[in-house]
Amino acid sequence: MTASIIDGKGFAAKVRGEVGRHVKRLKDEHGITPGLAVVLVGEDPASQVYVRSKGKQTVEAGMNSYEHKRDASISQEELLALVEQLNGDPAVHGILVQLPLPDHIDEDLVINAIDPAKDVDGFHISNVGLLGTGQESMVPCTPLGCLMMLRDFHGSLSGMNAVVVGRSNIVGKPMAQLLLGDSCTVTIAHSRTKDIKEVTRRADIVVAAVGRPEMVTGDWIKPGATVIDVGINRIDAPEKGEGKTRLVGDCHFDSCAEVAGAITPVPGGVGPMTIACLLANTLTACCRANGIAAPEGLTA
Ligand SMILES: Nc1nc(=O)c2c([nH]1)NC[C@@H]1CN(c3ccc(C(=O)N[C@@H](CCC(=O)O)C(=O)O)cc3)C=[N+]21
Ligand SMILES: [Mg+2]
Numbered sequence: 001m002t003a004s005i006i007d008g009k010g011f012a013a014k015v016r017g018e019v020g021r022h023v024k025r026l027k028d029e030h031g032i033t034p035g036l037a038v039v040l041v042g043e044d045p046a047s048q049v050y051v052r053s054k055g056k057q058t059v060e061a062g063m064n065s066y067e068h069k070r071d072a073s074i075s076q077e078e079l080l081a082l083v084e085q086l087n088g089d090p091a092v093h094g095i096l097v098q099l100p101l102p103d104h105i106d107e108d109l110v111i112n113a114i115d116p117a118k119d120v121d122g123f124h125i126s127n128v129g130l131l132g133t134g135q136e137s138m139v140p141c142t143p144l145g146c147l148m149m150l151r152d153f154h155g156s157l158s159g160m161n162a163v164v165v166g167r168s169n170i171v172g173k174p175m176a177q178l179l180l181g182d183s184c185t186v187t188i189a190h191s192r193t194k195d196i197k198e199v200t201r202r203a204d205i206v207v208a209a210v211g212r213p214e215m216v217t218g219d220w221i222k223p224g225a226t227v228i229d230v231g232i233n234r235i236d237a238p239e240k241g242e243g244k245t246r247l248v249g250d251c252h253f254d255s256c257a258e259v260a261g262a263i264t265p266v267p268g269g270v271g272p273m274t275i276a277c278l279l280a281n282t283l284t285a286c287c288r289a290n291g292i293a294a295p296e297g298l299t300a
Contacts, residue, residue: 003227003260006149012272015148015298016061019279022295023062026286034286035064036094036120036278037086041079041105042072046234047098054096054275061279066092076105080113087115093289094120094282099170117289120281122174131177138281139300143175145273146207146228147182147300153226153262158183163200165189165216165250166209171230175207178300196220208250218255227256227263230270
């Protein structure tokens with residue numbers, strides 16, 4: 001078998017186009033422009049790349065983008081004061097504080113200082129609780145993007161056996177909640193899971209979110225299963241020349257693609273969908289803040 005490739009990059013472009021059409025309508029009919037504030041602390045070059053492409057795509061969708069870059073030495077108090085300022089700014093409908101933060105800053109404290117209604121990452125404890133109880137919330141972008149691709153490919157997910165590999169607050173746990181919400185039978189596997197291959201090999205859907213390059217190989221996959229690869233790992237690529245690198249997922253693409261029915265590539269899979277869902281969440285937050293019905297199909 002050779003798997004179908006799920007085109008996250010193409011799907012993300014469609015989602016961004018749909019967001020852009022709703023943004024235009026908000027402007028034309030209500031005179032409102034959604035605004036996204038991104039806070040970047042420190043100089044990590046990879047983070048800077050993400051922040052730049054987020055800003056560019058935000059503007060392309062017709063929304064306002066506000067970037068707040070701060071030195072890695074910023075104090076926790078100063079960062080909390082910035083979050084408070086953004087909470088109180090009516091032009092800002094979404095706030096994203098890029099993670100990870102430097103070690104001297106308590107990440108949970110900063111995230112929980114964000115107004116939950118503006119928490120477009122869906123990381124605030126209120127949003128986590130709302131998602132877990134099936135109430136309206138802001139849904140984390142990466143799992144939302146994965147869910148959109150799965151729904152698009154399969155239609156209904158009801159009754160499917162889904163295994164999420166990884167138990168992070170950012171991806172694994174919310175992904176499991178969303179799959180449960182779509183009536184999958186959900187297992188969360190992780191580094192301490194015994195006979196993990198036997199667990200994943202029973203899955204109709206495998207979502208790999210462990211942050212270990214190419215850990216999931218074809219022998220972990222049931223023939224015909226759908227594989228969603230969340231990992232974005234930069235590894236050395238001496239075959240491309242001295243000092244060169246390349247991006248790989250948490251799945252070993254070639255061996256998984258021989259067995260799976262469908263698979264997302266890296267790059268061009270989950271990553272672009274994450275950014276598209278960030279824009280969708282910003283639009284949703286803006287609509288809710290203004291008492292306007294948020295467009296369906298862009299939320300969980
Ligand atoms: N509060 C917070 N929210 C985040 O959502 C968040 C964060 N912090 N910290 C960093 C990670 C990383 N992240 C990515 C999003 C898109 C791509 C993406 O689009 N990647 C392209 C490739 C990019 C390349 O070529 O380097 C792709 O997979 O095709 C990657 C990484 C969001 N993050
Ligand atoms: Mg930290």
